[in-house]
Amino acid sequence: AQLPPAIISMPSNKPVIFMISSDRTLVGGAALGDAVLRHAAYGNYAESIDILVYTKRGSGLGEYQIASNVRAHPSNSRSKLLFFFDALRMFKNIQKERRIDLIVAQDPFIFGLIGLWLKKKYGVKLEINFHGDFWENESWLRERFINRFLLWLSYFTAPRADILRAVSVVIRDKLLRRGITKSKIAVIPTPVNEAQLEIFDSVKVAEIKNRYAGKKLILFAGRLHCVKNLPFLLEAFALVRKSYSDVVLIVAGDGPERLNLEQKIKEPGLYDMVFLLGLLDHKDLINYYHAVDLLVLPSLSEGMPKVLVEGGFCGLPVIATNFPSAAQVIKDGENGFIVPMNDKEKLAERILFLLKNDDARRKMGEANRAFMKENFSKGPERLGELWRAIVFETLNPKP
Secondary structure (H helix, E strand, O other), X not given: OEOOOOOOOOOOOOOEEEEEEOOHHHHOOOOOOOHHHHHHHHHHHOOEEEEEEXXXXXXXXXXXXXXXXXXXXXXXXXXXXXXXXXXXXXXXXXXXXXXXXXXXXXXXXXXXXXXXXXXXXXXXXEEEEEOOOOOOOHHHHHHOOHHHHHHHHHHHHHHHOOEEEEOOHHHHHHHHHOOOOHXXXXXXXXXXXXXXXXXXXXXXXHHHHHHOOOOEEXXXXXXXXXXXXXXXXXXXXXXXXXXXXXXXXXXXXOOOOHHHHHHHOOOOOOOOOEEEEEOOOHHHHHHHHHHOOEEEEOOOOOOOOHHXXXXXXXXXXXXXXXXXXXXXXXXXXXXXXXXXXXXXXXXXXXXXXXXHOXXXXXXXXXXXXXXXXXXXXXXXXXXXXXXXXXXXXXXXXOO
């Protein structure tokens, strides 16, 4: 992770932060990940954090106390358009309790626009996050027609923020090519809880292995969305099964592609060897990290794939397609493999190599754990440094 080069020593003060997010787990919604624990850790670097989460009216979600100084509030909005006004109202209410120093918008679209409006009206600092790979990304543009409008909107909001946080150097470079100055960009991947990833339930891990006794285990973990390219993974897995029968594919997650996948795994050679687990609690997912033999991510596009970082901290070798940020996480042939997009034969070949070579698989897993510790540690601390630098104006200090 990188911070802008002009950051100088930090004062001890902690900022008051207002976040705008769509992560429903922060208000008790179900999802795959460790967002609540992560945001609790962020509280160590702020006086207080209030998070407004976009939710639809009738969601049944309520205010959630994440930590003593971190609260999440559901918007319960009638629509995403009206969420704009809900956000303004919530900001004003919190501003009455304590002066907000920094707005953190979790995307450069509607959330970024809300943050920009508040920045101009109240003179508050604004950080806009790029968690996804949006710019120069035809695959993302093809997902939904509205993405073309959102792209234009991000071109408007991004240059007007005080700082842009990109989760990968690939995204940073795209921002630079668009004319954003380097000093306004911080590269900080989404932090992972290293200590938590090392804690697993040995009994449950043994139960998972016994459930698939005699089989090698491949794991995919993430949202079941078309961008994850899971039909391609199934095609490659079918090839693997032709020459290595003692293997199963475990799919952890949920999403709009689930019904499509359920239909596809009814095909011969897949129906008894592909298991859709649905959403898992993050603690359960960690047990799977420690039970399986390798992790695969066949995505068409990724911002910074946190699942690969988590798997690496758990000592798993990883295989991913060659989306741009893959090279930031995988050193091909050292801690895993990068394969060409939609090349099912190459993906099957790399999977088979790791299944058939226990020693190589173990060494790659060890190398991956060391690589992650060297390159992806101390994420919350770096965010804390960035927030203090923005609020107390230690970014690019004037002579």
